[in-house]
Amino acid sequence: VRAVTCTDGVFELVERPSPVPGPGQLVLDVHACGICGSDLHARAHADEFAATVAEVGYDGMFRSHEPVVLGHEFTGVVAEHGPRTRGFHAPGSRVVAFPLLRHGDDVHLTGLSPHADGGFAEQVVVEEAMTFAVPDHLDTDVAALTEPMAVALHAVRRSGIGKRQTAVVVGCGPVGLAVIAILKASGVRTVVASDLSAGRRALAAQCGADVLVDANTGSPFDTGASRGHVTTAAQLFELAVGSMEKLRRIPVVPWERIWKLAEVTGATTPQHPVVFECVGAPGMIERIVSSAPFRARVVVVGVCMATDRFRPGLAINKELDLRFVLGYTPGEFRETLQWLADGRVAATPLLTGRVGLGGVDDAFTALAAADRHAKILVDPRSDAVTVERC
Amino acid sequence: VRAVTCTDGVFELVERPSPVPGPGQLVLDVHACGICGSDLHARAHADEFAATVAEVGYDGMFRSHEPVVLGHEFTGVVAEHGPRTRGFHAPGSRVVAFPLLRHGDDVHLTGLSPHADGGFAEQVVVEEAMTFAVPDHLDTDVAALTEPMAVALHAVRRSGIGKRQTAVVVGCGPVGLAVIAILKASGVRTVVASDLSAGRRALAAQCGADVLVDANTGSPFDTGASRGHVTTAAQLFELAVGSMEKLRRIPVVPWERIWKLAEVTGATTPQHPVVFECVGAPGMIERIVSSAPFRARVVVVGVCMATDRFRPGLAINKELDLRFVLGYTPGEFRETLQWLADGRVAATPLLTGRVGLGGVDDAFTALAAADRHAKILVDPRSDAVTVERC
8 A cells, every 4th residue: 555654754655565454453445634733743853752752651652763654633434354343334434533553452643653554545554442433424524624623622621611701712723723613613602813824814713713813913803803903912811801792892901900801791700711722832831821811721732842931920920720631532532523523513614735645745844834724634545746725 | 116127138127107007907916927938039039029920910019129018927916996997806806817908099918018018017007807806715826827828728729629639749838838737627638748858747747748758868758658768759649649548558650550550549530639839949840740640730839930941742741730829818818717716727837936026037047948947927026036946
C-alpha cells in the first residue's frame, strides 16, 4: 500500500507491505484523514514532543529520525478482519476509530508512534472495540472531523461552562473553531471569538461565534456589534460578561467594575466568563492572565510545549482557574460522532482543503501559513499534489 | 499613640496622634496582631507588590518610600465609637475585624495602605459593620488567628476537596499550617504535609497532618509511616491516593499507574489528590506540575509575585487544574471565628512567639529564618524587644 512517511521532518511517498491486523483488529481503507495541529508540531519538534510525553508516562512516540506515518483523524471503510474479531462492522462499511492501537500489553498512539502507523496511507489498522459505524446520512469528510471535534467536546465539558456564561475563544485555528461549534451546539448563548486573521474570523462566524474580535488591529466587530472599536484585550473582556443584548445598552466600563456590571445587566450572580486558550504559543497564558477579569476560568486547549513565563501573583490576585485539557474519552468520541450525524454541530466550515498522498507536504505548508485553511483532508484516492479548496 | 512605621523597609517606633474614627468606624486598642508572610514580602518588595495590585484595580497600596503601619491580623478591645455607629459592640468588648477601611467611596487595605494604618500600633481604626465579637471563652491570641485561618478556609472551600481525596500540602509555613488545620477540621481524612524544616514538620503534625515528608533530604516519615524513605517529589505523590491504611499494604508503584493503584485500594473512582501550594517561591509551580499525577488539582495559595516559568505542555498532558486563590469573604471570616471559638480547628500550634512594638524588627528577622517560628504576635502592651516563645 502507498503511505507517506515522515523522517527528520521530510515527507516521502513510499510503497509498503499491506498491514496485517492482529487479534481484535481491523484494516481500513482510508477515505479521508485530517491534518492536526499536533502533526505540524510533531513534524517540527518530534524529539521535544516525545520527551514531554515520555515524562508523563508514554514512551512510544516517534523520534525525529524514526520514519513514522502520521494521521490520527480518519474515516475509512472496513477492508479486513483480524483474528478474534466479533464482526461488529461488515466489510465495506464506513467507520471512524479511536486512534489507539494495542501491542500486547502496550497501547500506542496511532499516527504518532512508529508502532502504530497513521492515516496518511491507503490503509490503517484499528481496534475493532474502539471503532464506530458512520451513520449512512453522515458525509465521510465530516465524519473525519469526529476526532478534532471530540477534543473540543472534551474541553467544553471539562470547562463546566453554563449556557448563560460568556465564552471567549482566543485563537480560531481548527481547535478554536471546533470549540466554537461545540459551545454553540451546547447552547452557550454568547461566544466571543478572537483571531489575528480575517479569514479565520470569517470561519468562526460560520461556526456560530456571536462576536468577532480582531485581536491584532482593533478593527470593528465583524458581526452583530454596535459598540464600535475593540482595541485591547482588556476591552475584549468587558464584553465577556452578561448577555450581549443588555451589554449593548450600557456604557463601556473598566473590567475592574465587573461586579457592578453584573448588577447593571441584572445578573443575580456575576457571570464569570470562561476563556478557551486555543493558540498554544508561548506568552499566551500571561496575556490572558494579565487581561482576564476576576474569577475567570481559563481552559487551556492550545498545546504549548515550550517552557513558558507568567505571573502567578496576578493570577492569585484575580483568583483565576487555569484548567488544562487534553484528548477525550471513548464515550466523548462516540457522542461527538452522534452530534455530527444529528447535524447539531456547525462543523463543515472547518473543511477548507483536500489533497492526495502526494500533496501532504504542500498541505503542511499551506497550514503553516494559516490564513486560508483550517482543516485539510488527505484523501489517498485523490491524485492532487497541491491543495484543492473544499 | 505608639505605632511602628515601615519606610523603605526600616521599622521605627513613633508617637502619633490618636486616630479619629470616621462615620461607622470604631477605634480599637490592639491586644495582639500577627505578622503575615505578606508583611515580610511587602517590606522587602513594596513597589513590585503595589504595582501588581494596581494592575488588578487597587491603587492604594503603600510604596516603599511611604511610611506605613503594617499589621492586618489583629484582636482588639473597643475604645471609641465614631459618628453614625450602631453600637453593636460595647466599649471594652473584644473584637476582630475584616481589614478593610472606607474613605468616602474608596476602600483601603488596612495595614497595607498609607490610607489605613494597621495593627502594629496601640490603636487601629476598623469598620463597625465588618467587626465581629470574640466569644468569651476564646483566647485573645487565638482570635488573632481569625484572619490567616480565614485565608486557609477560603482556599480549602475553593479547592472543592472531598473528605476522601488526599490533600498534599507543600510548604508548612503559617499558610500551610493553617491549611492543614482547616483540612482536618473539614474532615479530610488524609493530609500529607511536606517541608524542608524539621521544626515546621513538627508543627504540621500538631496541626493534624497525617503524613510528614522531608522535602529536602528524603528522611523517613516522621509519623505513622511504615513505607521507608521518601526521596523524590514523585514518590510523595505515590502516597497521595486512596487511604493510607490500604496503601501501606501494597508495594510502591510509579505514579503513572495511579489508575491501577486506585483499583488496588478499592476506590470505585480514582481519587485525584488536591495539592496546596503554600510556598510561593518561583519554580514551585513547575516543580508541582512536573511531579503531580494525572488530573491533580493544584490550589495555589502561596503568593509568588515574580514572573515564573513552567511547562504548559506538561500540565496539558496531565490535565492539571491550577486554581489560584486569595483572601476570603466576610462570611468566611465570620465562620472561621466561629470554628476557632468551637475549638474545631487545631490553630494554637501556629502561635510560636510574642513581642512588643519595640521588637517588630527582631520578629521579622526571626520569621525570615523560619525554622523555629510560624506566627509571631505583636502585643502593644508588652515591653519585649526580642521575640519570646509562646
